[in-house]
Amino acid sequence: MGSNHKGLHSKLTLGGLLITLGIIYGDIGTSPLYVMKAILGVHTINADIVLGGVSCIFWTLTLQTTIKYVLITLSADNHGEGGIFALYALVKRTKVKWLIIPAIIGGSSLLADGIITPPISVSSAVEGIRTFYPTINTVPIVIGILFALFTIQQFGTKLVGKFFAPMMLIWFGMLGILGFLQMLNHMEVVKAINPYYAYHLLSIHPEGFYVLGFVFLCTTGAEALYSDMGHCGRKNIRISWIFVKTTLVLNYFGQAAYLIQHEGETLYSLGGKYGNPFYLIMADWFQPIGIVIATLAAVIASQALISGSFTLINEAMRLNFWPKVKIKYPTELKGQLYIPSINWLLFVGCVMVVLHFEESSNMEAAYGLAIILCMISTTLLLTYFMVMKRVSWYIITPLILIYLIIEISFLIANLKKFPHGGYVTLFIALVLISIMTTWFMAKKINKNYTKIVKIDDYKKVLAELSVDLSIPKYATHLVYMTNAGRVDEIEEKVMYSILQKRPKRADLYWFVHVNILNEPYRTDYKVTEIIKDDLFRVDFNLGFREPTKINLMFKEVLKDMVKNGEVDVTSRYESLNKNNIIGDFKFVLSEKFLSNDSDLVWHEKVIMNTYFLIKKFSLSEEKAFGLDSSSVKIEKFPMVLHPPGKICLNRIH
Numbered sequence: 001m002g003s004n005h006k007g008l009h010s011k012l013t014l015g016g017l018l019i020t021l022g023i024i025y026g027d028i029g030t031s032p033l034y035v036m037k038a039i040l041g042v043h044t045i046n047a048d049i050v051l052g053g054v055s056c057i058f059w060t061l062t063l064q065t066t067i068k069y070v071l072i073t074l075s076a077d078n079h080g081e082g083g084i085f086a087l088y089a090l091v092k093r094t095k096v097k098w099l100i101i102p103a104i105i106g107g108s109s110l111l112a113d114g115i116i117t118p119p120i121s122v123s124s125a126v127e128g129i130r131t132f133y134p135t136i137n138t139v140p141i142v143i144g145i146l147f148a149l150f151t152i153q154q155f156g157t158k159l160v161g162k163f164f165a166p167m168m169l170i171w172f173g174m175l176g177i178l179g180f181l182q183m184l185n186h187m188e189v190v191k192a193i194n195p196y197y198a199y200h201l202l203s204i205h206p207e208g209f210y211v212l213g214f215v216f217l218c219t220t221g222a223e224a225l226y227s228d229m230g231h232c233g234r235k236n237i238r239i240s241w242i243f244v245k246t247t248l249v250l251n252y253f254g255q256a257a258y259l260i261q262h263e264g265e266t267l268y269s270l271g272g273k274y275g276n277p278f279y280l281i282m283a284d285w286f287q288p289i290g291i292v293i294a295t296l297a298a299v300i301a302s303q304a305l306i307s308g309s310f311t312l313i314n315e316a317m318r319l320n321f322w323p324k325v326k327i328k329y330p331t332e333l334k335g336q337l338y339i340p341s342i343n344w345l346l347f348v349g350c351v352m353v354v355l356h357f358e359e360s361s362n363m364e365a366a367y368g369l370a371i372i373l374c375m376i377s378t379t380l381l382l383t384y385f386m387v388m389k390r391v392s393w394y395i396i397t398p399l400i401l402i403y404l405i406i407e408i409s410f411l412i413a414n415l416k417k418f419p420h421g422g423y424v425t426l427f428i429a430l431v432l433i434s435i436m437t438t439w440f441m442a443k444k445i446n447k448n449y450t451k452i453v454k455i456d457d458y459k460k461v462l463a464e465l466s467v468d469l470s471i472p473k474y475a476t477h478l479v480y481m482t483n484a485g486r487v488d489e490i491e492e493k494v495m496y497s498i499l500q501k502r503p504k505r506a507d508l509y510w511f512v513h514v515n516i517l518n519e520p521y522r523t524d525y526k527v528t529e530i531i532k533d534d535l536f537r538v539d540f541n542l543g544f545r546e547p548t549k550i551n552l553m554f555k556e557v558l559k560d561m562v563k564n565g566e567v568d569v570t571s572r573y574e575s576l577n578k579n580n581i582i583g584d585f586k587f588v589l590s591e592k593f594l595s596n597d598s599d600l601v602w603h604e605k606v607i608m609n610t611y612f613l614i615k616k617f618s619l620s621e622e623k624a625f626g627l628d629s630s631s632v633k634i635e636k637f638p639m640v641l642h643p644p645g646k647i648c649l650n651r652i653h
Contacts, residue, residue, distance in 0.1 A: 035214065044266055084381065107432075267280075494511070
């Protein structure tokens with residue numbers, strides 16, 4: 001299975017290139033809708049600012065998107081999967097503990113910015129209607145479009161890709177042609193490729209440095225591009241990026257050429273209150289067509305971050321950063337998944353952003369501040385990835401220093417946005433960071449206080465219990481899910497459940513362990529017979545993208561074992577055995593609750609109470625394992641952390 005998947009990712013096909021256009025470039029591809037407009041704002045058009053701005057855009061797309069992401073970061077794939085958590089899973093092997101900090105901050109920031117990308121893209125496009133109807137309220141239209149987009153997610157990106165790919169081909173074609181036609185009127189704009197113009201703007205112009213906050217918007221989709229690598233493959237992304245970057249650069253330079261010809265004017269005088277250079281470079285007859293194409297492209301732009309968010313949360317669950325939530329696999333295509341809870345949470349977040357900011361110009365101020373934190377986090381993790389790959393230090397050091405200087409400059413410039421709306425994405429990121437940190441630390445505390453015992457110490461009593469007719473039979477097959485990593489060990493609470501919490505006599509005992517691997521696609525299992533004809537252990541080794549359907553998988557294992565004559569699963573009751581009826585199966589799952597006897601330090605109390613509160617909203621263990629609830633018994637166990645010392649009591653006679 002793994003090799004097939006590798007083949008899929010190394011294939012370069014025309015279809016693959018088209019689907020890549022449809023799924024991956026939406027966010028970065030729609031930035032011409034608002035970047036130049038954001039750079040100019042309400043100021044008078046000045047040739048120095050325009051040339052400096054477009055020079056900054058060209059070099060940002062070259063250094064940040066092309067070199068850092070498309071060439072370097074895409075090489076850091078985890079069996080074909082990309083994204084900050086896939087990168088963290090790779091560098092985790094270096095055993096550097098603090099790397100978890102950039103992983104959690106980066107993942108949370110990317111998700112937080114995912115809540116503002118759909119509103120800003122769709123709003124910027126829809127506001128083009130105001131060229132014809134200046135008083136129209138675009139908020140309901142934007143919310144309606146977003147609702148349609150989030151509703152179709154459940155059908156998977158295969159359906160979406162079929163429509164999106166040709167649409168994005170038209171969009172990028174339109175970007176290139178519109179820009180090129182404007183450049184013909186003022187070819188001098190090409191000189192902005194010289195980085196001197198960017199330097200001139202940043203160093204000499206009084207507000208020049210803070211223009212970087214708006215220039216940065218041209219590369220915000222680079223992180224989503226990396227997250228979505230699993231959907232399309234590295235080669236398809238690298239080749240299609242040549243076409244995408246060419247059309248983006250042509251459009252930005254075309255907008256700059258148009259603006260320089262109108263030096264001394266303002267966007268307001270050129271196109272009214274909602275003057276946008278993106279629409280101003282279009283011929284009047286073409287504007288209605290352009291608005292429709294731009295709106296469809298903006299809807300597609302949101303897709304890259306939505307599917308990237310699903311990938312991110314799935315990986316966060318595997319790394320114990322996120323509570324278990326329901327995952328659906330809408331198509332047979334590898335890498336396709338849909339998480340209903342995240343889909344609708346993102347939708348609610350997007351609607352709140354639209355209602356709060358109302359217009360795209362207000363959203364520009366909030367956009368980008370969180371995503372730059374994600375990019376800095378990726379740079380830090382990438383450093384360790386290169387160390388792991390034994391890249392020479394004289395290559396790593398200058399490379400990482402250059403990117404840290406670029407990204408910290410972007411961060412400082414973006415900090416100016418904080419009071420103007422940047423606080424929104426940072427607040428969302430902080431909430432997500434809190435959830436991930438709490439979940440991870442609670443799981444760690446949980447693990448530290450789980451007592452593991454040797455199965456050898458219990459073999460004799462289990463064998464005797466199995467044939468002790470004085471105890472009523474609990475089930476023919478009794479199955480326990482276990483977290484114990486070693487075959488010869490088991491949690492103490494499992495033995496307590498079998499022997500003391502109402503002794504459970506069964507003909508066969510099964511211990512089932514699920515091991516989630518660092519690679520995406522694998523389904524192996526191993527069976528160990530611990531007590532002959534009495535106790536078996538089954539270990540499932542599953543890739544982090546494989547659905548955890550233990551019920552179905554366990555049945556397959558039994559079928560295989562019966563075929564090989566390793567086990568007899570027929571009922572041990574005489575009448576049923578005679579008629580070859582399969583015995584009953586009972587799964588026992590344990591659910592912990594915080595014991596009142598726990599003597600917790602204040603921070604542990606906060607972490608564990610928050611953990612149990614979040615747990616109420618997460619997927620139950622039986623659903624997470626894909627078990628049939630009719631055959632599951634949930635047992636509650638008190639979790640005693642730091643049991644109090646000896647209590648001194650005096651007996652009175």
